Amino acid sequence: APVLGIWSPPPGAFFSLRGPITAAARGADLFIADAGHDLVLRFEAVGQTLQPVLGTGVRPGVKLCVLGDRSVLILDPMLGRLLRVSRNGAQMARVQDPFLLAGARDLAVDDSNGMIWLADSSAGRVLALRPALNAVVPVPLASSAEGTVGPLTALAAGPDALYAIEPARRRVLRLDAQGRVMQVFGGDVLRQPRAIA
Numbered sequence: 001a002p003v004l005g006i007w008s009p010p011p012g013a014f015f016s017l018r019g020p021i022t023a024a025a026r027g028a029d030l031f032i033a034d035a036g037h038d039l040v041l042r043f044e045a046v047g048q049t050l051q052p053v054l055g056t057g058v059r060p061g062v063k064l065c066v067l068g069d070r071s072v073l074i075l076d077p078m079l080g081r082l083l084r085v086s087r088n089g090a091q092m093a094r095v096q097d098p099f100l101l102a103g104a105r106d107l108a109v110d111d112s113n114g115m116i117w118l119a120d121s122s123a124g125r126v127l128a129l130r131p132a133l134n135a136v137v138p139v140p141l142a143s144s145a146e147g148t149v150g151p152l153t154a155l156a157a158g159p160d161a162l163y164a165i166e167p168a169r170r171r172v173l174r175l176d177a178q179g180r181v182m183q184v185f186g187g188d189v190l191r192q193p194r195a196i197a
Helices: none
Strands: 020-026 029-034 039-044 049-054 063-066 072-076 081-085 091-096 104-110 115-120 125-129 137-140 154-157 162-166 171-175 181-185
Touching: 020 063, 029 063, 039 072, 049 081, 063 104, 072 104, 115 154, 115 162
Parallel strands: 104 154
Antiparallel strands: 020 029, 029 039, 039 049, 063 072, 072 081, 081 091, 104 115, 115 125, 125 137, 154 162, 162 171, 171 181
């Protein structure tokens, strides 16, 4: 179990978050990264319980993603770290690579094949890895008919493609697993795209 100091469940029916920065959900579990408490918390809706999962290093820029087994990925680009922890906080896997992960801004999981994708805002690429987190594979993005692909900041995985926001051109890219751009849309409508799901 993670070292979380002294944790006592919040009294009463409510708990005040001090600086929630991101959240991710699957099934009855909602994971919340709260920079004010410096915790990643798991709220379990059926039992109405709140428990800490990770007790250090929660800061702006941290992103969460829940896998099919309800373990949670915690991406911290400032530390160049990606953790996979069980829903109860036990560390399952870890990647610590400040050079490779410094530009990572978002993550998504493709449930059909278990692939985890990271958006790299420092280069025109995505990073691919499996849930064991034992190998990070940079996938350069091929140029589209509209030109070279720039840095990406947000991702969503669909059943047949990966969707990414390219903020400099205010557009969404539909990508295949080899980094080929299959479709580009939104550039004539979007103004400041920030997130995608």
